[in-house]
Amino acid sequence: MDLTMKVYNYMKSLSDQNGYAPTVRQTAEKLQLKESEVERSIQEMQRQGKIVVTEIPAKSIIEFAD
Numbered sequence: 001m002d003l004t005m006k007v008y009n010y011m012k013s014l015s016d017q018n019g020y021a022p023t024v025r026q027t028a029e030k031l032q033l034k035e036s037e038v039e040r041s042i043q044e045m046q047r048q049g050k051i052v053v054t055e056i057p058a059k060s061i062i063e064f065a066d
Contacts, residue, residue, distance in 0.1 A: 012064055
């Protein structure tokens with residue numbers, strides 16, 4: 001499984017359980033990745049249309065497209 005799918009599956013799972021996606025830091029710690037790797041994966045998911053990221057002051061909201 002590639003890195004983007006690994007990040008997607010983890011974030012989607014937590015979003016389904018909690019009603020919101022984990023932070024970049026939480027995801028990086030859990031998956032033992034660098035935060036920059038998680039951020040690149042999020043950008044790729046946006047490009048693929050898998051997620052929508054809404055930027056608001058001091059917070060980002062990630063919504064899953066499926």
